[in-house]
Amino acid sequence: MTGWWRSNALALGALVVLVPATYAALTWNEWSPVLQNSGSQAITLQPGDEVEYAGATIGPASAEFTELPDMPAHSRVVTVTLHIDPDDPPIACDKPQLRELGGSGRTWNLREDLGRDWNPDLKTFCDREVEQPYELLIDYLVPDDASGPFVVELKSVEGWPQFVSAVVEP
Template structure:
């Protein structure tokens, strides 16, 4: 009996395992990248854009409005939202360097922002309201930044922020 015949069960299992590993790699590593590339970015015009069924307007962006942790600075971005019966919740809000690759998530939990300052995300079916997004960025981050707000149907709205 040849070696190949004696090892046919093991070789068959090895072949199926290699196919399974390749499938898992495609599913976990290649698939999300392809989905991320399908996102459409729309730029806000004159600081105003339609996001999640409501109009958002960039009001201000300020440095160090709130106390920052050691080694960081706070960028606070204020928007007004029109609300309305067609408004829905928006997705994740991020701050990204225009001339760099660093991105930060909202740090409202890290920084003590008073409740009356505004909401931290878009509200569903509401009256007009204010949104405040607070980001803890390293001391060396100087701006300008992009404020990206995920909306519906893989559309991200981008505001240019210069604190």
Template sequence: MTIPTPPSAPAEDAALQTPRPRGWWRRNGIALAVIAVVAPALAGFLWWDGWNAFYGHGARPVAAIAADAGGTVRMSGTTFGPIQTGIAKDTSGMNLPDGTTFHIAIVDVDPQEPITPEGTDPADVRFVSCTAPVLVQQSTGRQWTPLRAEVGVPYSSDEPETCNSQAEGPYKLVVGFVVPDDVEGPFWLDVDPAGDGRFIRFSVES
């Protein structure tokens, strides 16, 4: 007895049984998983690199140290403060823009300990250095840097604007700021000892 040959599947059924190509998401699953892991890490690195370039290694001060009840701060072997502030009443001979006032700040600086290692040649001993103080409006964060020659105030070595790293005794920083009449306090007076990563903040009421 002859066994009949089974009928072949219809052409349309054969087409349905052919595996369909995977979708785009499945084909690229591994690449997408890698991106999901790498992208946040790359973003974090770029953020850190930018932050480090701007603030790292003491490039910019990031931590404010407020003056104590006596109005002083000790940092890097030096005592800063107290301070005296006020607005110049006699501005004759000065080149002030209309609608501005000249705010004056005086900061006592008393270097007690050198920042150079022990055993350093006495001629090479250095004390703390600092940039010129900055006036900051507390309510807005707006800042003013000192002006001197620009408004007609002559330079004086007895009234420095920045710390004297060679001074072994007390001295005073004397700075002036041109501030618009409509700007109101309170303010901060910020002093940045170079390379520390911290800065000193004095409160100024007006």
């Protein structure tokens, strides 16, 4: 070793340790709130079953392929029915997403523009104002090659970090 390397060996050793440690600390500081606020613990709801989630009973869930007037060519509509029995206070949730179990794990958001007749009793999300049991009826537009099985992911602030992953197969 030359004189410069030898006289700065301690500082260089500290850099080798402190630079990765600083990077790890900064990354953890930025990502821990995001990871903490995302659903990370799935409660699997098998077909025909019920689960307790955020004080409510969720399930059973079912799905079928349906024809709706405004669906585009080369696509299919997956209509999911999910039973909700709210507790006191009733559960509130985000609009559920549909995710493909196999393949590339594609996800779809619900669609309300496919020509289904409007019905004030049909719900597409957990309604905090409804205290009696009800069903969600949710339409998802998927490509022709999506065949299932799927999962419907239901998330509620009261249930974080858990979420319901209801398995459905049309």
